Amino acid sequence: MKRIIFVCTGNTCRSPMAEAIFKDIIAEKGIQDEFEVCSAGVYAFDNDPASxxxxxxxxxEFNIDLKPHRAKVMDGSDIEKADLIFTMTRHHRNMIIDIYPEASDKVYVLKEFAGLTEDLDVIDPFGQDYDVYKSCANDIEGLLLKVLERL
Incomplete structure (x- = not known):
């Protein structure tokens, strides 16, 4: 089983959307038993709800219930257990590698792993309107489909 963690800043927007969308994609493909998927934030407040x-x-847009989600701050046990860590920005990746250099071979910016080479950060929709969140979620979905092809 491959353990994947999605990481953003507060674990209330991008990473929980990525977690939920990825779980939905792998369930639709009938391969959910091949993965353990979670999310966390580098500056999260434990138990905060999704935005x-x-x-x-x-x-x-996705018919997914995100209400049960509660934010979790990323910690060493998450890093240790994960096979792959997908961050939403280069800053998140660099922060994790600075603190956990032993994890450098399994931490990737999501866009980077999906094969993009420019504009690697997934824009943070926090505090923005519905359309910005929708655009972000759609971008994440497209990236996750590319990521799944590589796994």
Whole structure:
């Protein structure tokens, strides 16, 4: 089983959307038993809910219930257990590698692993309107489909 963790800043927008969308994709393909998927934030406040707009976009656009999600701060046990760590920005990746250099071979910016070479950061929709969250979620979905092809 491959253990994957998605990481963003607060674990209330991008990484929980990525986690939920990836779980949905692998369930549709019938390969959910091949993966253990979770998310965390580098500056998360444990037990914070997903942002309102993330919940709404996931419900309306993906038919996914994000209400049960609770933020989790990333820690050493997450790093140790993960086979792959996908970050939303280069800053997140660099921060993890600075603190956990032994994890450098399994930490990737999501866009980088998906094969993109420019504009590697997934834009943070925090505090933005519905359309920005929708665009972010759609971008993440496209990236995850490319990532899955490489796994």
């Amino acid at each position: 309102y707009q993330a919940i709404e976009v996931m419900k309306n």
